[in-house]
Amino acid sequence: MRNVFELELSTKIPADNSYFVSYPHLLKYFTTKSLLMAGDVVCGAHMVYGWMPTILELNGDLEAAAQTLNEAKAGRDITAQKITKVAATINNSFVGASKLLHFVAPKDRHKNKITFSTARLPLLLA
Numbered sequence: 001m002r003n004v005f006e007l008e009l010s011t012k013i014p015a016d017n018s019y020f021v022s023y024p025h026l027l028k029y030f031t032t033k034s035l036l037m038a039g040d041v042v043c044g045a046h047m048v049y050g051w052m053p054t055i056l057e058l059n060g061d062l063e064a065a066a067q068t069l070n071e072a073k074a075g076r077d078i079t080a081q082k083i084t085k086v087a088a089t090i091n092n093s094f095v096g097a098s099k100l101l102h103f104v105a106p107k108d109r110h111k112n113k114i115t116f117s118t119a120r121l122p123l124l125l126a
Helices: 004-010 018-031 038-049 062-073 080-089 094-104 121-125
Strands: none
Touching: 018 038, 018 094, 038 062, 038 094, 062 080, 062 094, 080 094
16 A cells, blocks of 8 residues: 555545535534534534444433533543543444534644543543
């Protein structure tokens, strides 16, 4: 396999690709909201799962998930415990939770840290 960065330069993706067309609309949904509620967690989870080959199942505390997303939107760091609870709510999926967090706080994706202690990380990945 060639270097992935070389492949990226030569990869052609049509401008009308579904992901490119939908991406700004997904971002806009969250940027227009000043406070996220449980219903926004449901809508956002369905939005990001529209890009994934898995059917969404919501479990857990939607209000607590909304509070964590509001913290991310405000630029606060998210603890491992909180991201674990968001993931449990959204198909028990860290991928789904991280995609949702990206849309909630896209400008802060490098600023916000999901803080994992090295002792807890193996437990989270098990």
